[in-house]
Amino acid sequence: MKNKFAFFYLIFILNFFSFFYSSALSVNNFTSYEQKEKHLSKNSLIFINPEKAILFITKAYPEKIIKSGFDKNKELWFITIKNSRKKNTLFWYDNCFLPEENLNELLNVTNISQKINTQTETINIKSIYEPLFYEYPETTPDPKNFSKEKIAQIRELSSDEHIRTVQPKGITFLFNALYDGESENLIRTNIIKSNFFGMRVNMHKDVIPHLKKVEEKIKTLAVTNKKIQAFIDEIHSIGGFNWRDIRSSENRSSHSWGVSIDIMPVLRGRQIYWEWSKHSFGDKWITTSLNARWIPPKEVIEAFESEGFIWGGKWELWDNMHFEYRPEILSLTFNN
Numbered sequence: 363m364k365n366k367f368a369f370f371y372l373i374f375i376l377n378f379f380s381f382f383y384s385s386a387l388s389v390n391n392f393t394s395y396e397q398k399e400k401h402l403s404k405n406s407l408i409f410i411n412p413e414k415a416i417l418f419i420t421k422a423y424p425e426k427i428i429k430s431g432f433d434k435n436k437e438l439w440f441i442t443i444k445n446s447r448k449k450n451t452l453f454w455y456d457n458c459f460l461p462e463e464n465l466n467e468l469l470n471v472t473n474i475s476q477k478i479n480t481q482t483e484t485i486n487i488k489s490i491y492e493p494l495f496y497e498y499p500e501t502t503p504d505p506k507n508f509s510k511e512k513i514a515q516i517r518e519l520s521s522d523e524h525i526r527t528v529q530p531k532g533i534t535f536l537f538n539a540l541y542d543g544e545s546e547n548l549i550r551t552n553i554i555k556s557n558f559f560g561m562r563v564n565m566h567k568d569v570i571p572h573l574k575k576v577e578e579k580i581k582t583l584a585v586t587n588k589k590i591q592a593f594i595d596e597i598h599s600i601g602g603f604n605w606r607d608i609r610s611s612e613n614r615s616s617h618s619w620g621v622s623i624d625i626m627p628v629l630r631g632r633q634i635y636w637e638w639s640k641h642s643f644g645d646k647w648i649t650t651s652l653n654a655r656w657i658p659p660k661e662v663i664e665a666f667e668s669e670g671f672i673w674g675g676k677w678e679l680w681d682n683m684h685f686e687y688r689p690e691i692l693s694l695t696f697n698n
């Protein structure tokens with residue numbers, strides 16, 4: 363009897379430590395969205411332990427994260443971010459980085475045991491905010507491999523009803539701090555004119571150097587690769603910073619911080635954005651073959667990814683014109 367108890371105790375301890383120290387990420391089939399006012403996207407969300415989250419964020423924005431650690435009073439991990447105007451401390455809670463006021467709001471509705479659980483096992487706790495991290499695949503998901511269940515899941519995620527009940531985005535607080543962009547007036551002071559392949563685009567000043575490197579890489583590749591030159595030649599228009607009236611400040615598009623760029627090609631009948639395709643074809647949009655979609659050459663996608671931009675064509679709710687500066691998501695995928 364005593365041995366049996368010891369055995370279960372050992373298993374319990376091993377599980378506990380393997381969870382805490384494992385570099386494996388907990389992937390849960392929890393479903394929600396990333397909503398942009400116009401672009402709506404969603405891939406499987408990822409729950410991650412706080413030390414790992416801090417590691418990815420620090421690697422992604424090394425000049426901006428000036429401090430990180432464990433706050434013994436709050437029993438929470440934190441990061442301090444310095445943007446061009448001020449310092450902000452954010453605490454890891456509910457799978458995202460929250461400022462103190464939002465944290466206090468949440469702590470009022472949750473109890474201490476949930477607070478401690480958040481650091482060790484986030485799986486069974488109801489989230490208020492949409493988690494910061496989501497699964498970004500190495501290769502573009504091909505609908506010919508989708509199971510019936512997968513198709514049903516995407517149909518559900520893209521339904522009007524689901525879109526109405528979207529969670530507030532956890533990324534909001536991190537972006538406000540990184541890009542000094544809590545309000546339209548503030549963010550506009552950080553947006554500057556640039557150009558991409560000769561077309562004017564307004565972007566956040568911190569993202570422009572990365573975008574310029576992408577452009578250089580693509581230009582170099584185009585010298586010897588006709589497909590890449592054709593990609594450049596068929597660019598029709600470019601979109602960058604975009605502030606629209608948004609119902610909730612926590613559901614802003616990444617375009618409202620000027621960290622995303624849309625590349626609109628001459629379409630010639632090809633599909634480019636799930637919602638437009640849904641409008642034309644109903645639920646059949648889900649299985650639109652990759653051949654029927656406009657897809658940039660893989661070298662172009664890789665040039666963006668190598669400079670920290672994810673491509674919206676890898677989302678289940680695909681948005682093939684969209685590239686967004688999210689180096690932390692890429693380091694999670696490519697483990698670099």
Ligand SMILES: [Zn+2]
Nearest residue numbers: 401622624684
């Ligand atoms: Zn976009």
